Amino acid sequence: MTPFTIGGFVSWKCYPLVKVSIDGRYEVAYGPSLLTEINDFYTGKPSWLDTLDRYPTDLVLVPRPSPLKALLADQKKWTCVYGDDAYTLWARPGLALPVVDQTGSHIVASIP
Numbered sequence: 001m002t003p004f005t006i007g008g009f010v011s012w013k014c015y016p017l018v019k020v021s022i023d024g025r026y027e028v029a030y031g032p033s034l035l036t037e038i039n040d041f042y043t044g045k046p047s048w049l050d051t052l053d054r055y056p057t058d059l060v061l062v063p064r065p066s067p068l069k070a071l072l073a074d075q076k077k078w079t080c081v082y083g084d085d086a087y088t089l090w091a092r093p094g095l096a097l098p099v100v101d102q103t104g105s106h107i108v109a110s111i112p
Helices: 004-014 032-042 048-054 068-075
Strands: 059-063 079-083 087-091
Touching: 004 032, 004 059, 032 048, 048 068, 059 068
Parallel strands: none
Antiparallel strands: 059 087, 079 087
8 A cells, every 4th residue: 555645756766566555547447436446545634444344455654754664553452663764664564574664864766
């Protein structure tokens, strides 16, 4: 799951290993309601958890200022597996990934 603003970059760097929830092609590749649903998800609207149930999601990329970080932490099922100064990355229940904290390091990760 990616926010609209970074979905295109994630798709460009990680495709075909990673598929995004939405990107800049939303006008031609996605229905208009999906942009609203993804925005509602990232702003923590009451239906945010339904979005995770509706789509097969392994990871959620969360911008640091998003209220979604606290909501995912409260779930106790999702695990924060990565953090830096801009984003945290949350893994679905049962997905075992090592925890990496790059906060304050200003390292740019090389994505295969």
